[in-house]
Structure formats: C-alpha cells, structure tokens
Amino acid sequence: MNDTGEPQEGHNKIPAGWLIFFFAAIIFLIWYVVSYTPAISGWSFYDKYKKEMASAAKTETAAPASKYAGDEKAIGEGKEIFASNCAACHNADATGGIGPNLIAELKYGSTEQDLYISAAKGRPNGMPGFLPQLGSDRIIKVVAYLEKLRKK
C-alpha cells in the first residue's frame, strides 16, 4: 500500500488495448445472442439438423443401381469393367482371392446400395474406392453385373 495520501491518478488509466478488447467482447456477445436466439433471428438447431439430414439423404440415394438391372448390354459392360478393375483381387468369376468372394454372403451387405458403396467408396480392410477412377455410371454397371452373378 502507498500511504502518502497523494492522489493516485496514474493508476486509473485503462490501457487502450484492454478497452478495445472490452468493447469488442460486448459487441461480439450482442451479435452472438442476436444471431443464435431463435426468437430474434429465426436460427434453429432443428432446422440446421433437418437440412443436414436432407442433404445427406440425397447423396446416399444417388445410386440408382437398378437402372441397369436386366439390361444385358450394361451388364456386359459391367463384366468387362469387373475383369479389368476388380478381377485382380476378387478373381475373374468374383469367387475371391485377395478380396473376399463376392458371390457368397457379404460382410457389408448385399443390397444394390451396399454393393455400390463398397465399390465406390471402398472398405477399410483393403478395398479401394473406385468412384474417382470409374465414375458412378460404370460402378452401377459393375453392380448390375455382380447382382446377376449373385442371383445364379
């Protein structure tokens, strides 16, 4: 303590940087409350959630594999695509090699959608994703070919 009784005005100066921070914090707080209060800005966690779910659903159903089901020409192309891209690991007749047998029961599911995702995005234990290389149309053809093999 300083007991001289002199006024201590030097102690009352607030550093400019601190003031700037202080007012910036208040402005930020007001902005934050206004923009995230549903009654003021209309922002809603549920709206955001709904939008995210809707866009995710769109990408998940973006693989209408069945468009080539029974289409012999497309299945023939699928067979060629399989021979040059997949047979190295899954064997020419898809009965398996480095990769699993694709005519037996499948770990990741065997609906068109499952097969499409396996081929397009890959699977963790050594299955590469082929979407960048083949594009979705050719993958759909391979899937149609696999489905035909699986039905036999």
Ligand code: HEC
């Ligand atoms: C480099 C080798 C390799 C190539 C090339 C390859 N695969 Fe695979 N594939 C694998 C392996 C390994 C697995 C097992 C992955 C796992 O268990 O996580 C697998 C898994 C799969 C599965 C899922 C099987 C299950 O049990 O659910 C499908 C479907 C599949 N491959 C299709 C294809 C198709 C179609 C192609 C060609 C476009 C292809 N693969 C090319 C190695 C390969």
